[in-house]
Amino acid sequence: MLDAIDRALLKTVAELEELPKGAYNIRKNGKLLDRHVSANINIETNEDETGIIVKIKPGTKNESVHIPVILSQAGLYDVVQNAFVIGDDAEVTIIAGCGIHCGSSEPEGHAGIHEFKVGKNAKVTYVEKHYASGEGTGRRSLNPTTKVFLAEGARAEMELTQIGGVDDTHRVNEAVLGPNSLLLITERVLTDGEQTAVSTNDIVMKGRGSRANMISRSVMKGNSKQTFYATIDAQNQCYGHIECDAIIMDNGTNETMPSLKAGHPDAELTHEASIGKIANDQLTKLMSLGLTYDQAVNRIIQGFLK
């Protein structure tokens, strides 16, 4: 059922060697390949058959759901709308990811629109990895969207990674935070060659006592270009922080636009942004420990995107 290319893609985007234990839904070339549900986690196709609905029962603890998507069909642009309903007090890890293998000159792409409704005091960890490979020359695009709604006391940790091979991407992350909820987003994007990446992030702090931290790490190699927008809109007493760091290598370019809106007198908002080459003192230190210049560069980038 899984061929060698499928296995390689699954291993890269979902760290899966074999079919996972617990609940999973594997989508290949726009169609369901395999699905498994568990006692606490249900997965079903949505009404208009554009994606899946994953329901996590209230109070579920320490369970995970894998929902990888793999594409290897020339000319296909696969759009999927997935919804996640996480019951009150549940704790769950969702591992998503999209791997594209492009073997021809036809373009291939995927847009995953993921909506999360996180119940009261529930905790979700969402890990999403994007990767493209293959000897073909067709453009590979990946345009993921996440929309997160956090109920009172809910917590979401999102790790969003694009590790290479994707020609263009427009990433959108939106979140609305309820009272005392917490949102942590870490986005890591590596581009090379002529690739472009745009990331747009809109975080609305609605609830009193809500907290958000958005971290972005970008590396631009070759002639690649990345644009990063992040807005925190504080409508209540809350704490929000944006940290965006970009490392430029070769002739890469970057635009970073953090934006803070305080619509409440007790909103506390901060941001830090930095763009530049790898710092000389970092290179010198690693070289003084015996690494060559190139090894030092690789080690620094590897850590930065870890």
Place this chain on the structure above:
Amino acid sequence: MLELQKVYFTVQDTEGSDGGPRNIIDGIDYVFEDGKFYVITGPNGSGKTTLAKLIMGVNPLSGGKILFNGQNISALTITQRAKEGIAYSFQQPARFKGITFRDLLTIATGIEEEPRLLEILGRVGICPLSFLDKEVDARLSGGEIKKIELATTIAANPKLAIYDEPDTGIDLWTIGPMVSLLKKELAENRTTTIVVSHNKAFLEAADVVMIINSGRIVYDGDLEGAMPLLDDLSVCTYRNSCEGERDAGCYR
């Protein structure tokens, strides 16, 4: 073991009136002997750090030669000098996002096994295991990062260890143990040690005190012989403004 022959480091002077070349290191000749503890001191801006960086290859020589165990290392890169057995603790250590103390120790030693890393921690006097997985980033305190810097230098088992102001940011009661640690490394492994410092604890521990002023060695010998010079006006850069009325007894 380390020989400096007519070593120069020259920059274009942007502050001076003529804009001409200025020697930060002004033709230093010196032989460092194997297994000795050297402390380089001198006023701010005298060239101490520049000299240390010339030895490590961080700054390129403008003139002269550096021999290390008889080999001319003047044209070697930092990496090659590290592989020859020279290690360097930076005055302001680099901070990294996503690189931990464990990573740095592994890079310095090639060792990944936990028990052997713990052995190194014991050797450098860092107790808690939790320290190993701390990221060497901006969240570390000045003291913590200096300890990590020192530890990576010692862990590399160098033949020549250079420490640029290892005591800055370190609490007073840690300086004594730090001096003992460097002395112990020297005694057990014959690590030739060069420390750039103004600190009395290091000066007292030195086999040889060197005073550098305006890019030249103006004294080398024991601390006693250095005292008149250290007490002298030339060593304190603020002496002109305070005119000696408020002598804090420091060696700056």
